[in-house]
Amino acid sequence: MTSDRPDPVILSALGLIVVIGLMAVFSASQAVEGDPVFLKQLAWAAVGVFFLVLGTRLSLRWIEEFAYPFYGLALLLLLVTDFAGSGPAGRWLALGPIRFQASEVAKVAILAAASRAFADLSSRPRRFGVFFVYAGIIPAIVLTWLQPDLGTAGATILMLLFMTWWAGYGPGWIFLLVSPVFAALSSISLIYWLAFTAMIVLLLLRRKAPAMLWVVVLTVNTLVAAFTPVVWGLLRPYQQARLTTFLDPAADPHGAGWNVIQSEVAIGSGGLWGQGFLHGSQKGLAFLPARHTDFVFSVWAEEMGFAGSLLLLAAFGVLILRLVWIASRCENSFTSLIASGCAAYFAMHLAVNVGMTLGIMPVTGIPLVLVSYGGSHMVTAMFVVGLGLNAGMNWRVI
């Protein structure tokens, strides 16, 4: 199948998701007095459609050409936000009357820059090239984390890992890339550390890694493992507590932990068919401050039940798998990476956000893209879908 028209399967799934999102936001907004949440979301969806079209019309070659300057601009925006951001958590950047989250712009920039970098590597392989790609991208992720936006940073890293995999680096490489995180965790006990180091050594042996790689990987991991307890020990107990609360907000019983319980009760009470649209009765949900944003899935699942939730998951599933399919059909490695990155972008947001409302993922402030109330991510997500569609429309031409 070759077509110049946007893929109808993706468009249908997208339409379904956006309609479900508007319904859920409408229902959740019943409790928000004074603020025309639903009308604003409707307006944002309209703006989103514009960006969807924009995403399909832009030349991907042009995007490939300007991926790095675009990424630099995003870094700058993140820096400005870190120092001069406004809004509840200081994540917002005001540009005249328009306020937006720089971390959303950064996601697109990372998608483009990583695609460009991996595409370049596939045509001109370099030793340790993948490490250079990560060294270039990690500043943006760290700045996102500092926003503070732990959820977005995590989802972005996961997206990047999937793109690495797509670029042809196997799970072994990916394990090596994330090994410092495991090294820090393994420092809890000697046994963990021995097991972890043994795994690393086996992996390096199996890959017949060059001496340079041995040195780099083992040095970095040993240093990280050795210094984690030292740094931790230097902190006072209350500082440690602050850090654990930062990494795991659910530990705060009146904050995030409370939200998750109410969310679980709300979702569970939905049963098979739900309580009926606009009839969600979970009193506790009325206390969720984020019911129209981060916990919007709970509202939908309570009112529409297992059936309605599956419908939404299925729509996302079709969107994601279709993007993977498009990526596999692209002959140009850049467009292929773009499409697979789009798929990973939606999959990771879905997993992190819905997983959180279901109580199986840590509580991090991350919206369910295309569904939650909010303009920045609606526009970004629509644009990302547009890029994916664009990749699907161009495989024949290139």
Place this chain on the structure above:
Amino acid sequence: MAGFFIIYVLIIAGLAARLFHLQILRGDYFREISAQNHIRIVMNPAPRGLIRDRNGEVLVDNVPSFRISIVPSEFSTVDLPLVAGLSGLAPDSLSSLIEIASSRPYRPFPIRTGLSVEEVSAIAENLYRLGGVVIDVVPQRRYICGPEFCHVIGYVGLATSEESYEGQVSGRSGLELSLDQRLSGEPGYRREVVDALGKVVEEYEGGGEVSPRPGEDITLTIDLGLQRLATEVLALEGVPGAAVVIDYSSGEILCLASSPVFDMGRIASGVAGAEWDSICSDPQRPLLSRAWAARYPPGSVFKPVTALYLLQSGSIDGSYRPDPCFGSYHLGGRDFGCWTVHGRLDVVGALAQSCDVFFYRTIQLGSLDGLAAFARGFGLGSRLMGGILPGECRGLVPSSALLDSLYGDGGWGLGNLLNVSIGQGELLVTPLQMACIAGVIASGGAMPSPMLVKDSDISEPPWADLDLPVEAVALVTEGMREAVAGDHGTLRSLGELPWEFFGKSGTAESSAGDHAWVIGFVREPRPLAIAVVVEHGGHGGAVAAPIVSRILQGYLGGGG
């Protein structure tokens, strides 16, 4: 590509499986909770950290006590008279408590704390028919030490900040306030499923309870015995005062006593309004931490600083003898009096006999701003403890800029400089600052920053850059030795001490009666610096010196 399909399908299938678990397998359970029951969270306060003295003696700990709380959304006003009767509250005060609690209707709000088993049993027996009433055991602060620590340690009270949970206790004064973050720990909580009538149905199946993390223990540098002794000796005077003792080799504060005191244990457990009012309206102001939060003119105990300034700047040396003291000094048609006729003295003699005229004459070789900058180098005019002592005063060191702003440009003159040189005029200090000055002189400038909590971070002391000449320190030390050991010294009464005491007395003029001061130090048997002030006590040598004597003898042995 197949791998990607599989992974993404697995992610979505995993979410669907969890949905199936929550909505289909346990849907009935959650639907029931949602329809009739709800979950409430009961906070388990963390025990606050213990506070010990330098020898490990526990000064403050926690004891378990019973607490009755009410969840307004579950509580029926029909039960109000019964609950009021059983909990020993007047119905009016209970209903006003519930009024306050209703702003957060889903959280348990403590109505009585610190109860014994007997006091709580009446409610416990009726719990089966009272909805929205919670009884639990919480740690309660216990002040084992006596009121001698009321200012240093302070007391706790109900937290008032927006983020605090109902019944949260936080520090209100002293170290309880300044170290609240370290002492308070992290509260735990448990979840209970409550039915529509506010009765506990079961523990929540979905998640366990989180235990509280106790606060950090803190060890003070204060010595319990010395603190108690100093407080008792001060109390004998019957007028307010303060005593500070510092180990000048380590900077550790061994005693930080203020008088009069109050019973912080009673305040922490919630005193009746009348008792609180009587503490607040006491003319002797027991809540004031005189050792660091009150400022006094130092009077003659400031003279060692003036002497060091003149010696260091080279204005005088050890052999310099200005014109004699005839009992007063004339300047601009005014008489600046001395307390007796001293004759011709060198700096050692002027310090030992506390001659004002010597300093009136010699200070004219220096300048006000030079003296002010030098005095600031000793930490005067600044807080020494980095915020660890709430309400710590800076004191005041007058400079020409300050006098200009007070009296208008040029509205002041040489007379102001003469007054400051003998510790009068606009100069104001705290007892803690004066004890540090004694320690700085004793150590030749090597004393570390004063420290109140063991293992705290050590910063550079203000006097690190002072760079005192050895000869100057030796002369001033000799003057302080002569004050005690010399034939005409102002502190001859301290000559009876079994160790050599280096001291300086002061009688600081004040409109409501002179403040009696002594500062000084001993090298043996331990390197201790001391400052004592008695508010409106009169003559330093007569009133403050016996206090110094009793504190040092009582602490170091040797009778008394």
